[in-house]
Amino acid sequence: MSETSRPPLSHADWWRTAVIYQVYVRSFADSNGDGVGDLDGVRARLPYLRSLGVDGLWLNPFYPSPQHDHGYDVVDYRDVHPDYGTLASFDRLIQDAHRLDLKVIVDVVPNHCSIEHxxxxxxxxxxxxxxxxxxxxxxxxxxxxxxxxxxxxxxxxxxxxxxxxxxxxHTFATEQPDFNWRHPDVEAAFEDVLRFWLDRGVDGLRIDVAHGLHKAEGLPDHEHADCDEVTGDPVNPHAWNQPEVHDVWRSWRAITEEYSQATGRERVLVGEVGLLDTEQLARYQRPDELHQTFFFEFLRAEWDDRSLYDVIDRGLETIAGSGSSVAWVLNNHDMPRSVTRYAGGAPGAGPGDLELGRARARAAAMLMLALPGSAYLYQGEELGLPEVTDLPDHVLTDPMFHRTGGVRRGRDGCRVPLPWRAEHDSFGFSPDGGSGTTWLPQPEWFAEHAADLLLGDGDSMLHLYREALALRHRIPALTSGTGELRWLPAEPGVLAFTRGDGFACAVNCSSRPVVNPIDGTLLLASDPEAGEKLPPNSAVWTLLPDGA
Known part of the structure; x- marks a missing residue:
């Protein structure tokens, strides 16, 4: 499907089936040669996103910030950091995105601000x-x-x-003081922030730490705070998931509904909710609260059929059961990249078996894009980028690394600037003649993953994503959101299911070849050898015969 033939998501509830591309602005594309990505760089690459086949983009924070936590320490929620451009830069970006029928979601950080606020x-x-x-x-x-x-x-x-x-x-870095959401000034200020960006035409907001905000009255001790200096505390019941936080999302939902009705364009709220209990997670997506929350269980699932089956079923039963749709995620700016996770690698510990990791990541992408709901891609996953696991200590910027004395390597390895052109300085991240130095160093092997090189390789990860997204738009069972998932019998190690009347997906999570459990016309395969048999760690999409 050509970039101009993809139907736009102009219908109501577009978010239910959308594929959104996460843009980490600082590392996406640099327009002025200073080695730092910016909004004009994003704008120049919008045709690439359109041709990839995504329905929109989510921009990580680009606000004025001293960058103690990569922009999540905000000084001014209604402006643009000079490194990234100006409000006029943002306005041009959103105009061009809408001209290409791409939605734009911006990040908002309501739990905390910068010490320079x-x-x-x-x-x-x-x-x-x-x-x-x-x-x-x-x-x-x-x-x-x-x-x-x-x-x-x-x-x-x-x-x-x-x-x-x-x-x-400060539940995060020292430089990020938590707001007191029981104070009326805080609630009023963020409603103004919400309206500011909605007035500028954004299609939605991604909400950082949406389960935070309110803290328990009296700030009591945590009875089980037995973690040490380096592990952090993600489950403190007094700091997270207080009942009052749901009132905030009802208020914000009312504001987005107001804009949706006034403009005829549905505006959405997507929450980062770091809860392990899916029943609690689903409560954030009731019809009068957030539209969606990221389903991180899918990202954290082990590569085996039982784990994936349980996670998928749990997501569909709880999240979809709340009246929302599941927002599936394989990668983001906070986690090691899927190629490396599936390879058994880790930051500071080495890359692992990258051939294995690539095979699994290809199959996992096809699985994710075949599931009911929406999907959020993280920049570079379509290029098959592994984590950069060997960044030298002196270039690391993540406060997680510095606050733990280096015990936790942090998240810099998934944030290295993207490679666009194999034979250019900074692999095309910056224009030729720029500084030649990117804010995080790119390894030489990034050339193998440059977008221009992969576009010329019909078997590349980039082509797999483009073909899968094009099919997703063409197959009614996938694009309409009405094709419910029905599991099919399969041998151990294999997942197989249908969507609607004519589409099926099978995934071999095992280390052995297996017989393809689905009989039909092969639409797409993660491994070129797939057919009557599925190679290890592979996936296929199949068009079923009438009546199957």
Missing amino acids: PWFREALAAGPGSPERARFHFADGEGDEPPNNWRSIFGGSAWQRVPDGQWYL
């Missing part, structure tokens, strides 16, 4: 007991001990002491 500067200056401090969580400790035993996600205590003796709460 005007409110926090005012709070430090105003002193204990002041109204300015009430917008955050300032508290007295006991002697030299912090107010409670909460731990930071990035390691260490979740409290930082200020010169006058009080402490402030």
